[in-house]
Amino acid sequence: MIELSHLGRRYLLGDSEVNALDDINLSIAAGEYVSLMGPSGSGKSTLLNMLGLLDRPTTGVYRLENRDTQNLDELERARLRRERIGFVFQSFHLLPRLSAFDNVALPLMLAGISAGERQSKVQQALAAVGLMDRAQHRPNQLSGGQRQRVAIARATVMHPALLLADEPTGNLDSRSGAEVIELLETLNASGITLIVVTHDPNMGSRARRRIVLRDGRVTEDVYQDAAK
Amino acid sequence: MRIADLTRFTLNSLLAERQRSALTMLAIAIGIAAVVLLTGLGSGLQRYLVSQFTQFGTHLIAITPGKANTTGFSISAIDTQRPLTLPDAQSLLDIPGIEAMTPVVSGQLSAEFAGKSRRTLAFGIGPQAPTVWGMPLARGQFLPADDLIAPRPVVLLGNTLARSLFDNVNPLGEKMRIGGMSFRVIGVLEAKGQMLGFDIDDAAYIPAALSLQLFNREGLMEIDVLYNENETSSSVVKRLSRRMIERHGAEDFTVQSQDQMLASLGKILDVLTFAVGALGGIALLTGGVGILTLMSIAVAERRGEIGLLTALGAPPNFVLQLFLGEAVILGALGGLLGVGIGLAGLGLLHLAIPALPFAPRMDYLLIAEALALLIGLVAGVWPAMKAARLDPIEALREE
Ligand SMILES: Nc1ncnc2c1ncn2[C@@H]1O[C@H](COP(=O)(O)OP(=O)(O)OP(=O)(O)O)[C@@H](O)[C@H]1O
Ligand SMILES: [Mg+2]
Numbered sequence: 001m002i003e004l005s006h007l008g009r010r011y012l013l014g015d016s017e018v019n020a021l022d023d024i025n026l027s028i029a030a031g032e033y034v035s036l037m038g039p040s041g042s043g044k045s046t047l048l049n050m051l052g053l054l055d056r057p058t059t060g061v062y063r064l065e066n067r068d069t070q071n072l073d074e075l076e077r078a079r080l081r082r083e084r085i086g087f088v089f090q091s092f093h094l095l096p097r098l099s100a101f102d103n104v105a106l107p108l109m110l111a112g113i114s115a116g117e118r119q120s121k122v123q124q125a126l127a128a129v130g131l132m133d134r135a136q137h138r139p140n141q142l143s144g145g146q147r148q149r150v151a152i153a154r155a156t157v158m159h160p161a162l163l164l165a166d167e168p169t170g171n172l173d174s175r176s177g178a179e180v181i182e183l184l185e186t187l188n189a190s191g192i193t194l195i196v197v198t199h200d201p202n203m204g205s206r207a208r209r210r211i212v213l214r215d216g217r218v219t220e221d222v223y224q225d226a227a228k
Numbered sequence: 229m230r231i232a233d234l235t236r237f238t239l240n241s242l243l244a245e246r247q248r249s250a251l252t253m254l255a256i257a258i259g260i261a262a263v264v265l266l267t268g269l270g271s272g273l274q275r276y277l278v279s280q281f282t283q284f285g286t287h288l289i290a291i292t293p294g295k296a297n298t299t300g301f302s303i304s305a306i307d308t309q310r311p312l313t314l315p316d317a318q319s320l321l322d323i324p325g326i327e328a329m330t331p332v333v334s335g336q337l338s339a340e341f342a343g344k345s346r347r348t349l350a351f352g353i354g355p356q357a358p359t360v361w362g363m364p365l366a367r368g369q370f371l372p373a374d375d376l377i378a379p380r381p382v383v384l385l386g387n388t389l390a391r392s393l394f395d396n397v398n399p400l401g402e403k404m405r406i407g408g409m410s411f412r413v414i415g416v417l418e419a420k421g422q423m424l425g426f427d428i429d430d431a432a433y434i435p436a437a438l439s440l441q442l443f444n445r446e447g448l449m450e451i452d453v454l455y456n457e458n459e460t461s462s463s464v465v466k467r468l469s470r471r472m473i474e475r476h477g478a479e480d481f482t483v484q485s486q487d488q489m490l491a492s493l494g495k496i497l498d499v500l501t502f503a504v505g506a507l508g509g510i511a512l513l514t515g516g517v518g519i520l521t522l523m524s525i526a527v528a529e530r531r532g533e534i535g536l537l538t539a540l541g542a543p544p545n546f547v548l549q550l551f552l553g554e555a556v557i558l559g560a561l562g563g564l565l566g567v568g569i570g571l572a573g574l575g576l577l578h579l580a581i582p583a584l585p586f587a588p589r590m591d592y593l594l595i596a597e598a599l600a601l602l603i604g605l606v607a608g609v610w611p612a613m614k615a616a617r618l619d620p621i622e623a624l625r626e627e
Contacts, residue, residue, distance in 0.1 A: 045621075054539060054620050074544040082541025089624065093536045097244035107540045109233045154540075 001161065001193055002028040002051060007060035009046055009216075020046040022216035024060070028195070028209075030161065033188045035207035036197045042213040044197045045166055051195065052085050052164050053077045065161070082111055086155030086192075088165035088184075092147045094139040094154075100126065101135040104153045111158065125153040129183060145176025152183055156192070163187060165196045169203065181206065229546070238553045245526070252515070252522045253562035256600050259512030260566025261573065263596045264588060266508050268574045270501030272586035277497070278490060279585075283420075285362050287327075288486040289465060291320075291451040291472065295479055309480040311447020314376045314437060316475055317354065320451065323467050325459040330357035331376075331436040332450040335443050337407035339432055341393045348389050349431040350406060352439025352448075360454040368400045368415030371435060379435035383411040387419040388429040406432055407442040461485035505592065509599070515562060516603040523555050523611035527618075534615050535623030551612035552605065559604020563597045570596075 009021040020043045028034060036044050049055040050062060053069060062069045065084065072080070094103045104125050108118045126132050129149035139147055148168060155163060165184060169177030181196075181203055188194040198204050205224065212220035229237070242249045293312045317331045333352035338345050355371040357363065366387065374380055383406060390399050390413075399413040411434060419429050436448065455464040465483045472481050527534070534547050574586045 049621050052539065054624075078538075078541045078543050080541070081539060085541075087539045091532075093532050093539075093624065095533055095536070097240060106537075109229055109237070110537070110540055110542050110546070112230055114230070115233070 001030040001032075001065060002026065003061075003063040005061050007050070007057045007062060009043075009050060009055065010058040019216045021050065021057070024216075024218055026211070026218065026221070028193065030193055031188070031191055032193055032209055033185070033207045034195045034209045034211060035204040036195060036211050036213065037199070037201075037204045038213035038219075043216040044213055046216075047213065048164050048166050048195065048197055051162070052087055053081050082107060083158055084161045086158070086160040086163045088148070088151055088155050088163065088168045090167040090170040092139070092144075092151045092171075094147055094150060096139050099136050099138055100131060100142065100150045100153075103139070103150055104157050107154060107158050121157055122153075125157040126150075128156070128187075129153045143176065144172050145179055148172060148176070148180050149183060152180070152187075156187060160192065162193045163195070165194070167197050167199065169198070169200070177203075229542075234549075234553065238550065238557060241526075241530075241550075242554055242557060248522055248525075249558060252518045252558055253565055255518035256512065256515035256559055256562025256603065257566035257569055259508055259510075259515045260563045260596045260600050261508075261569035262511045262566075263505050263508030263599070264567055264570025264593060265573045266504040267501050267592040267596075268570065268586050268588045269577070270497060270504050271589045271592075272574075272584055274494065274497040274501070275585050275587060276583075277493060281486065281490060281493070285360075285454065286486050287455050287457050287461070288360065289453045289455060289461065289468060290484055290486075290489070291453070291468060292449070292482045292484070293447055293480070295482060310476050312449075312451060312481060313447060314440075316472065317436075317448065317451045318376050319475060320453060320468060320471060323464075323471055325456045325464050325467065326453055327456055328356035328359040328454045330354040330360045330452050331448045332452055333436055333439040333443060333445060333448055335439075337432070337442060339389065339393060339404065339406050341399075341402065341404040342397075344393055346389070346393055349428070350439060350442070351431055351433045352436035352443075353433050354436055356454075357433065357452075360452050363420070364418040366416045366418045368413070370415060371433070372414075374435070376435075377437055379437050381409060381411045381438060382414045382435070384415045384417055384433035385413055386417050386427075386429040386431040386433070388427055389432055390416045392430075406434060409438065409442060461487050501592075508596075512599060512603055515559075515600075516607040519555050519558050519604055519607035520610065522558070523551060523608055524614070526554070527551060527611045527615040530615075531618060531623040534618050535620040538620035539624060545616070547618075548612050548616035551615045552608045555608020555612065556601060556604040559600045559602070559607070560597070562604075563600025566600065567593055567597060 004024050004026040007021055007024040008019065011018040011020055024047065036047065038044055046055065050057060064080065069077070101122055104122045105118045108121060123132065126135055129152055131146060131149055131153065134142060134146060139150070142150065163184070168184065169180055172180060184194055184196065185206070196203070196207065204210055209223050210220065211218060291312065294309055314331060317329055320326055320329050330353045335350060336347055337350040339348045353371070354376060355373045358365065358370050371382060371384060372380065383404070385399060393404070394402070399416060402413050404411055404413060417429070421429070453468065455461070465485055468483050469479070472483070473479055537547055571588055574588055578586050
């Protein structure tokens with residue numbers, strides 16, 4: 001599903017260079033559950049944004065579903081983000097003026113799907129995160145955990161192949177954090193490739209594969225028994 | 229995204245900041261209202277003046293002393309110019325195409341009858357004045373076709389003057405004094421109404437020669453000529469000029485036909501209307517700056533949304549279109565609001581001053597609305613470009 005070879009991302013800060021990602025070689029198969037760990041500034045978010053086609057590598061190759069992403073134009077990349085990739089952010093990024101329903105409907109709207117067709121898809125997605133009864137609530141009328149579940153519904157309403165979550169529980173208490181993780185794992189169990197950035201070792205150890213970054217390099221890449 | 233969805237999404241984001249959006253729209257609306265109001269006033273004034281000038285007929289040519297400059301207004305070159313005289317006027321009558329002619333002198337004089345006195349407008353005219361100006365007679369008869377130079381002292385009374393000075397007495401045949409000279413009343417005119425705010429019914433019409441004496445003037449103020457409707461004004465103007473140059477030896481007078489005058493009046497008023505509209509346009513500029521400011525703030529506040537839309541797979545131009553659309557809608561709605569306010573203002577003015585036909589001009593309404601749209605578009609370009617150029621990763625970064 002994902003193949004990275006000699007992938008690098010360099011930032012220029014004045015005269016000095018920062019290698020946010022440095023010679024990353026990774027292969028992630030469809031349906032995997034990967035936790036991405038490492039200290040602050042080690043390049044986790046940079047890698048996730050790279051995988052989500054929000055960023056372009058400075059060096060190396062990123063192949064997504066057997067296509068070299070280098071040759072894709074912005075329109076193609078936007079289409080892949082829309083149809084194949086879902087994002088979950090630490091701070092949810094729900095639009096405050098829209099109801100939960102409309103927030104979830106946003107990717108469908110961007111894809112030009114008619115209002116009639118959207119109805120059932122959004123309902124399904126909201127049902128999957130257990131928030132059918134909150135469809136008409138605004139984000140500020142929801143708890144943090146509920147907001148993140150709405151965001152997950154939004155990330156999955158297009159049935160993407162890849163779900164990228166950057167510290168999805170960073171703003172949540174441990175209980176709703178656990179709920180969110182369980183929800184993500186359920187989605188993974190039904191086939192979606194899941195990559196979660198986390199600082200929490202507990203959470204990191206739940207994933208079947210753990211990748212640790214340090215200074216932009218992979219320092220650890222292990223398959224582990226899912227600790228329950 | 230579908231157009232309907234995009235529209236809903238855009239309106240939704242404007243509604244989310246309804247107070248701010250309303251204020252910005254108001255700024256545009258005030259500019260547009262000013263344009264609509266001012267141009268409405270201008271064109272209303274224009275219609276009013278045209279109707280005033282054409283109420284005496286349209287096949288008229290006026291000769292005035294002094295050479296006119298290009299704008300159509302005469303500059304008196306007092307030393308070189310000979311006065312327009314009654315013999316000058318008389319001489320015009322045998323020119324082909326001329327139907328009738330009247331000399332014109334006017335001023336204020338006191339009119340007295342039976343111990344009552346009243347200051348009134350006095351017109352010195354010729355016997356053909358009723359033909360030239362189309363003045364209908366209520367009673368009696370017009371000035372007799374006397375010798376222009378040595379006429380009998382008779383007077384025609386305007387309706388208002390006759391009523392106020394004579395009450396219930398039948399003025400016909402009565403003797404009265406005008407400017408200290410004795411006149412016999414021979415006719416009363418039908419009420420005609422106002423002309424540029426003057427009550428032309430509150431006037432006395434006496435032979436021009438006598439009015440020259442009373443006003444102590446050497447020359448006429450004007451000679452009005454009615455020409456045959458089968459003639460063109462320019463050919464008659466040429467003939468009149470030739471005759472006058474023959475008599476005066478130089479072109480020390482101005483011949484202007486009614487249609488020329490209306491044309492130059494129209495030109496002046498067009499310029500005026502445009503200038504006044506441009507003034508409103510300056511107010512519009514303020515509204516444009518308002519939109520620019522609002523949209524810049526919106527872009528800064530909605531960084532997260534911009535990043536999110538990109539992450540969700542919005543096509544490359546989507547963010548640009550979104551913010552541009554919001555700016556254009558602000559402009560368009562503000563414009564509509566302004567047109568409404570402007571029309572309401574014109575309506576109120578019309579109620580306040582019914583005599584002036586204040587009229588909105590459709591073309592100016594359309595131009596104003598198009599302008600509002602354009603201002604929205606122009607003011608939106610910069611903020612929208614800023615939004616579109618935003619790096620999504622930067623925009624999504626958690627604070
Ligand atoms: N726009 C940028 N310009 C310059 N340097 C950047 C930029 N974005 C990231 N970096 C650098 O790249 C490195 C990796 O950043 P990244 O955000 O990926 O870290 P992270 O592992 O996600 O950290 P955290 O756990 O704090 O979120 C850091 O050293 C950071 O300073
Ligand atoms: Mg990070």
